[in-house]
Amino acid sequence: MIVDVKSPVPSDIEIAQAAKLRPIREVAADVGLSEDDIDFFGKYKAKVHLDVLKRMKDRPNAKYIDVTAITPTPLGEGKTTTTCGLSQALHYLGKTVFTCIRQPSQGPTFGIKGGAAGGGYSQIVPMEDFNLHLTGDTHAVGAANNLLAAAIDARILHEDRRSDARLRTILCPNDTFAPWMYKRLEKLGIKAGKPSELSPEDLHRFIRLDIDPYSITLNRVVDVNDRAVRNVVIGLGTSSDGRPRQTGFDITVASEVMAILMMASSLKDLRERVGRMVIGTDKKGNAVTAEDLGAAGAMTVLLKDALMPNLMQTLSGAGAFVHTGPFANIAPGNSSVIADMIGIKLASGGYLVTESGFGADIGMEKFFDIKCRASGLIPNCVVIVATVRALKMHGGGPKVVAGIPLDAAYMTENLELLEKGIANLAANIGFAKKFGIPVVVAVNRFKTDTKKELQMVKDAAKAAGAFGAEVSEHWGRGEEGAVALAEAVIEACEQPSDFKFLYPLDMPIKEKIEIIATQIYGADGVDFAPAAQDKLKLYTNLGFDKLPICMAKTHLSLSHDPAWKGVPKDYSLPVRDIRASAGAGFLYPLCGTMRTMPGLPSRPVFMDIDVDLETGKVVGLS
Amino acid sequence: MIVDVKSPVPSDIEIAQAAKLRPIREVAADVGLSEDDIDFFGKYKAKVHLDVLKRMKDRPNAKYIDVTAITPTPLGEGKTTTTCGLSQALHYLGKTVFTCIRQPSQGPTFGIKGGAAGGGYSQIVPMEDFNLHLTGDTHAVGAANNLLAAAIDARILHEDRRSDARLRTILCPNDTFAPWMYKRLEKLGIKAGKPSELSPEDLHRFIRLDIDPYSITLNRVVDVNDRAVRNVVIGLGTSSDGRPRQTGFDITVASEVMAILMMASSLKDLRERVGRMVIGTDKKGNAVTAEDLGAAGAMTVLLKDALMPNLMQTLSGAGAFVHTGPFANIAPGNSSVIADMIGIKLASGGYLVTESGFGADIGMEKFFDIKCRASGLIPNCVVIVATVRALKMHGGGPKVVAGIPLDAAYMTENLELLEKGIANLAANIGFAKKFGIPVVVAVNRFKTDTKKELQMVKDAAKAAGAFGAEVSEHWGRGEEGAVALAEAVIEACEQPSDFKFLYPLDMPIKEKIEIIATQIYGADGVDFAPAAQDKLKLYTNLGFDKLPICMAKTHLSLSHDPAWKGVPKDYSLPVRDIRASAGAGFLYPLCGTMRTMPGLPSRPVFMDIDVDLETGKVVGLS
Missing domain, CATH: 3.40.50.300 (P-loop containing nucleotide triphosphate hydrolases)
Known part of the structure; x- marks a missing residue:
């Protein structure tokens, strides 16, 4: 010692x-x-x-x-x-x-x-x-997340104001595709040597993300307990201050970017996961990613250290x-x-x-x-x-x-x-x-x-x-x-072990959730709310059904109800919705309401924290 | 080289x-x-x-x-x-x-x-x-600023819900004043050995900051060009999510905390400047500081490195x-x-x-x-x-x-x-x-x-x-x-120099501004708008009149009008308002509208920035 x-x-x-x-x-x-x-x-x-x-x-x-x-x-x-x-x-x-x-x-x-x-x-x-x-590191996660968030609202604003042709000349200077744009072209099934060679239809599909403001799931983040920014309306002011919409702030560690940093096994893997992050959908319901916004490279730069x-x-x-x-x-x-x-x-x-x-x-x-x-x-x-x-x-x-x-x-x-x-x-x-x-x-x-x-x-x-x-x-x-x-x-x-996963990845989403619920949580089965049932279909169609499951459940009970102590039995686990962290690489079924931004109590511990001016040491941290 | x-x-x-x-x-x-x-x-x-x-x-x-x-x-x-x-x-x-x-x-x-x-x-x-x-460092500035911002809205919420007596037992556990509370007692002219010895009137004045939500000048910050958060409404949701109010986000470097970090000549000086930061006023118009909120110590801890x-x-x-x-x-x-x-x-x-x-x-x-x-x-x-x-x-x-x-x-x-x-x-x-x-x-x-x-x-x-x-x-x-x-x-x-300041600190605020306007900007005089005239009086009464002047003016002209090139003459400098950075230690007269949160252009430079996955090096930064 x-x-x-x-x-x-x-x-x-x-x-x-x-x-x-x-x-x-x-x-x-x-x-x-x-x-x-x-x-x-x-x-x-x-x-x-x-x-x-x-x-x-x-x-x-x-x-x-x-x-x-x-x-x-x-x-x-x-x-x-x-x-x-x-x-x-x-x-x-x-x-x-x-x-x-x-x-x-x-x-x-x-x-x-x-x-x-x-x-x-x-x-x-x-x-x-x-x-x-x-x-x-947490600051870097916040910076990357908030760069992406700013990119979303800026893109909505600029797309609103420009024609397809104008967007093309701005986004593709010198009639050249940026390297990351090829991923979008591939996703859209478009083949083109140069931006100017795109047909009007393909140009429209390619150059315009057409983000549905109501679909955006990416929140901004701060690394502070700040309940007042859980639910906010942004974009107020004049027309040059963006378009008003409701959104929220999470605490930085609740962000998908933090989960990506945790899951990444190499710089290359990090870059790919960041690019796959889904921030919402376009008005037709197609996923829009960090890669589509051209932000994944800069985010990776912010995260590389x-x-x-x-x-x-x-x-x-x-x-x-x-x-x-x-x-x-x-x-x-x-x-x-x-x-x-x-x-x-x-x-x-x-x-x-x-x-x-x-x-x-x-x-x-x-x-x-x-x-x-x-x-x-x-x-x-x-x-x-x-x-x-x-x-x-x-x-x-x-x-x-x-x-x-x-x-x-x-x-x-x-x-x-x-x-x-x-x-x-x-x-x-x-x-x-x-x-x-x-x-x-x-x-x-x-x-x-x-x-x-x-x-x-x-x-x-x-x-x-x-x-x-x-x-x-x-x-x-x-x-x-x-x-x-x-x-x-x-x-x-030194004992022999026989490690096995609880479920194989190629099992349907529903079954994976049911295995966790019954084998671990002791439930008799799972009740999927209509929203969750929709997501079972949606994520299967999107090809997210091979992802592992990350249950969002209270830790204060083996069940979904924090009041049920011991070993709860004879219950069905309610799953009210399912979300995807496509970049981090998992689906998270919601068994209850998960708070992603804590608040400060009446007497926060910061009130005891200070610097000893003689020694420069921190006092009051517990 | x-x-x-x-x-x-x-x-x-x-x-x-x-x-x-x-x-x-x-x-x-x-x-x-x-x-x-x-x-x-x-x-x-x-x-x-x-x-x-x-x-x-x-x-x-x-x-x-x-x-x-x-x-x-x-x-x-x-x-x-x-x-x-x-x-x-x-x-x-x-x-x-x-x-x-x-x-x-x-x-x-x-x-x-x-x-x-x-x-x-x-x-x-x-x-x-x-x-x-x-x-x-900039992240630390953001963390300190946003801790203070969260402290403000949390304090408003908790004061709303509690009686003076309850606030006293919560904020002063063991019937003891925290060290920083003595500064507030002194400011209020209250003498008391223990919290329980305060008269009901003194307790009310001491324990309740009674912040006027409309007076709050402290914005939250992010270090991103994010125009969508220039003007926001926070505190939406339920009663436990705070009280709705309009506010805004600045870019981190525009914060007073950044100015304080620039001005501080020692750790002790930093601690004092942070404590003096004025975040707004109470409902009677008295300044409320970071020290009053009990946040100055923790903010200094965040900033000490x-x-x-x-x-x-x-x-x-x-x-x-x-x-x-x-x-x-x-x-x-x-x-x-x-x-x-x-x-x-x-x-x-x-x-x-x-x-x-x-x-x-x-x-x-x-x-x-x-x-x-x-x-x-x-x-x-x-x-x-x-x-x-x-x-x-x-x-x-x-x-x-x-x-x-x-x-x-x-x-x-x-x-x-x-x-x-x-x-x-x-x-x-x-x-x-x-x-x-x-x-x-x-x-x-x-x-x-x-x-x-x-x-x-x-x-x-x-x-x-x-x-x-x-x-x-x-x-x-x-x-x-x-x-x-x-x-x-x-x-x-090697030449002899004869350094002198442009103005002495003990000159009235108005004269200090006039000297800068006439001696440097070449104006004939200064037009103080009514708001600015009010502030001349207010800041003089508050004792801020000994602070130096930090003119907030366009850099694109010697005058207040960016279109006026060369050496503008025969004009009067309009000062529309005056603000105080009491912590950083200066007054800043506003000669025009100062944008404190930039926006992203149609093609932000982040679109060219990425990591070379072979070498790990940053590419595209210019």
């Missing part, structure tokens, strides 16, 4: 600022990266060049571990903290280890939640950078990638494909610990069926984080609400509640086993948990088929607190 | 990409900066720590040179290019030299204008980084700071105070070349009266960039419009037009001399300029009182092309 463990445990930022960080140059050198392989961002952060993948392609892969959780309380059960703690313990045991986690959004950092770099003695450092700009994973360190001083932060409902909620692809080579001979968002029903399922499919990597072990607190909630305990003190039921021994709730753990273990991967349960210990309670969880985990189950105290004790967990994980990684 | 000069001159990006960049570590070492003084951003960019100022405080200042221009055509007359060329030539002559320029906005990079890193063989490199994210100047290099391989990009009309249009303060020490014994935006009537006047006042630095020489093209325009030549080929009058010898237009040059030379600083005129040569034309400009410059006047060919020839200019500048810097 690069920090001394103290008791009582200081605040996260105090621990992080007390750590003696290793120069990132040395952290990089540990895993075979030279200074030519990285771009420094100060002394303690770096971006890793993608071409190391080529150089290291013959290295054997590290063992690949996904950290997930049972169905959490609204407080979260310590997944990132456990991810860091497990990594630190593997390092303590002398193993080569690398960690991959998501970058948080600045919105929650200043809103309700505060930071997300782990906690206590299990953290990624420097935690201020982690929770703030880091290396600017953001595609390189960000190297930081755990409190062990070992390497960690912090990369991409897509939502876990409308997007896969995992750190990037490219970070895992590189990390698994950097940790060759050892362990790559990665984290997936929300509980196993969502984050882990998407990790397997979407992320592993994109990366081609096969996991060796799943760690499911469980807490006595959450299991008591699933057993019928009082409501857990962020910002309100916990009920006494959670602070004193209550084996009855716990026993009733333990079915949720068993269900989650079962999900991982369906994919053929050994499971280790990490019981993230809180100080009020009793020995009997902890033992009950361990016993239940093994009874449900977990390969191992260990109590872990990494939050308060750091690496030493997670040694038993790490040893169980090491052993689990 | 770190690149070989070729003829014909290749495109800017080809020259930039052909350059053999020196590692920024070496560039830093040349001026006495160790690796502990800088934070690397890759191999060719770094941020310089502010504490070098303390260490270098006893070093003598370098000679301080401001590069400005005559009243330009809409195409620009090559000020940045001349700044780079002059620096490169000083370096060629064996002098220690450092360059400070502004960072451009990404909006124009993808819109009409393209890049702004200089041009030809006089550039800052790497030019892709220069024109794109660089180190993320952005305050460090960005070190890059010229095509000489010598150091250059690229830092901050405030507008030149509603803001001072100069690179940062802090970059010049550090640069003048780094170039000790040599020369610091800095650039101010627009022509001498605006950028240079603000450089002297606003920037030099904030930094305490005294310039030694002003370089005025002139072109035969622009002077012909001032002599009555045909209209010059971006994107439309130049009239023949500009491509062939026309001494008559030139002679008529030369008064504009003489006027600009006169402005610099009013400040007591020697002037060198740089005639930025275009290939169609004839010897007679160039000689006429040189002669006229000297007749108007310029210390020197030289033809410069840095664009096509690099450092060697600007040797004569550099030699003249070296000599000018």
